[in-house]
Amino acid sequence: MERESSTPYEPKRNCEIRVFESSDEISTDLAEYISQISEISVKERGYFAIALSGGPLVSFLGKLCEAPYNKTLDWSKWYIFWSDERAVAKNHAESNYKLTKEGFIAKVPIPHGHVYSINDNATVEDAATGYEFMIRQLVKVRTIGVSERNDCPKFDLILLAMGADGHVASLFPNHPAMELKDDWVTYITDSPQPPPERITFTLPVINSASNIAIVSTGDDKANAVHLAVSDTTEGPDAPTSLPARMVQPTDGKLVWFLDKEAASFLESMNDDASYEHHEY
Numbered sequence: 001m002e003r004e005s006s007t008p009y010e011p012k013r014n015c016e017i018r019v020f021e022s023s024d025e026i027s028t029d030l031a032e033y034i035s036q037i038s039e040i041s042v043k044e045r046g047y048f049a050i051a052l053s054g055g056p057l058v059s060f061l062g063k064l065c066e067a068p069y070n071k072t073l074d075w076s077k078w079y080i081f082w083s084d085e086r087a088v089a090k091n092h093a094e095s096n097y098k099l100t101k102e103g104f105i106a107k108v109p110i111p112h113g114h115v116y117s118i119n120d121n122a123t124v125e126d127a128a129t130g131y132e133f134m135i136r137q138l139v140k141v142r143t144i145g146v147s148e149r150n151d152c153p154k155f156d157l158i159l160l161a162m163g164a165d166g167h168v169a170s171l172f173p174n175h176p177a178m179e180l181k182d183d184w185v186t187y188i189t190d191s192p193q194p195p196p197e198r199i200t201f202t203l204p205v206i207n208s209a210s211n212i213a214i215v216s217t218g219d220d221k222a223n224a225v226h227l228a229v230s231d232t233t234e235g236p237d238a239p240t241s242l243p244a245r246m247v248q249p250t251d252g253k254l255v256w257f258l259d260k261e262a263a264s265f266l267e268s269m270n271d272d273a274s275y276e277h278h279e280y
Contacts, residue, residue: 014249017229017256019263023060023217026257030215031063033255034157035073037211041156042077049144050157051081051201051209053169054096057161058103060215060257065107075108079143080115081135083158083206084170087124087187087197090117094195124197128187131199135184145210149250152208153184158201162216163193166224166242170200174241178203203246210252214244219261226265229256 020026034050041048052058063069085096092098097117105115116134118127135153138144145154160168170188171178177186180202187199206212216225228244247254258266 014252015229015254015256017258017263017266019258019260019266021260023259026215026217026259027060027063030060030213030257031069033213033257034061034064034159035069037157038073038078041210042074045142045145045156046077047079047143047156048074048077049079049081049138049153049155050159051083051155052096052100052159053083053161054085054099055161056217057159057215058099061100061104065104070108073108075110076114078110078114079138080105080110081155082117083160084198084200085118085127086195087118087127087199088120088195090120095120118199124187124189124199128185128199132183132185147208147250150204150208152204154252155205155209157211157213158206158209160206160212160214160247162214162221162224162228162244164218164220164224165192166228166244168214168243168247169206170198171203171243171246173243178241178243178246180204203243207246207248207250208252209249212247212249212252212254213257214247214254215257216262217259219264221262222265225256225258225262229266 018029020029038048082096086094088095090097118131120127122130135144139146139153145156147154162168165173167173170191172192175188177188177200180186181204183202184205185199186202187197189197191198224242224244227242
């Protein structure tokens with residue numbers, strides 16, 4: 001069943017909200033969503049450049065490793081990046097690369113040379129500089145697209161998770177990294193969540209993507225989801241510097257993948273909000 005009506009923020013944010021009964025249903029729909037973007041990107045550009053986050057997000061990619069996607073997608077055209085990474089060794093338990101490799105990359109035939117991780121032997125500052133340089137080289141040859149608005153890289157898809165505090169990638173509320181305009185990749189040494197040293201895409205890069213998806217589950221995310229998608233700008237809970245709220249694609253499309261717990265505060269917006277409620 002689907003419910004749709006007009007909403008004040010949809011034209012401004014080009015935002016779609018999908019609500020599911022379970023994480024398994026999110027995985028099913030997310031696989032089809034990624035598959036469609038992959039096919040369109042390969043057809044139009046010859047490549048599919050996707051940037052991932054780590055943590056729980058990897059668990060939602062499992063359906064892509066199964067039929068029909070494991071056989072039908074043109075994995076040779078996939079290029080994998082990370083929107084953020086912890087400054088730890090690649091074999092460290094907290095490495096986004098390690099989590100993604102074990103949970104996804106090792107299960108599909110993506111060429112090894114198409115997986116771009118950070119230099120884990122460098123300082124976090126040098127790792128961020130090196131990662132940006134590498135992305136700039138791939139933009140020059142159009143493996144990654146380029147935004148006509150600001151010359152930022154235009155990834156075909158940036159896949160993000162949102163924390164209970166509203167952070168996305170490694171952009172945390174009220175952090176100076178939120179204000180960067182010219183850098184594509186930056187670093188932080190004071191993450192409020194361990195480990196403290198991380199590299200992250202900046203907001204201009206995230207917002208330049210052709211497609212952005214944010215996955216969020218659990219009732220501990222409900223308030224942040226509400227603040228991120230609502231037009232509330234007054235009161236004690238006003239989201240003055242909520243990173244997820246600042247994800248506003250300049251030319252692309254933003255889709256939220258939520259379970260019903262994460263979407264629970266949106267129930268009060270039923271008469272005003274525009275979203276799809278998926279039942280299986």
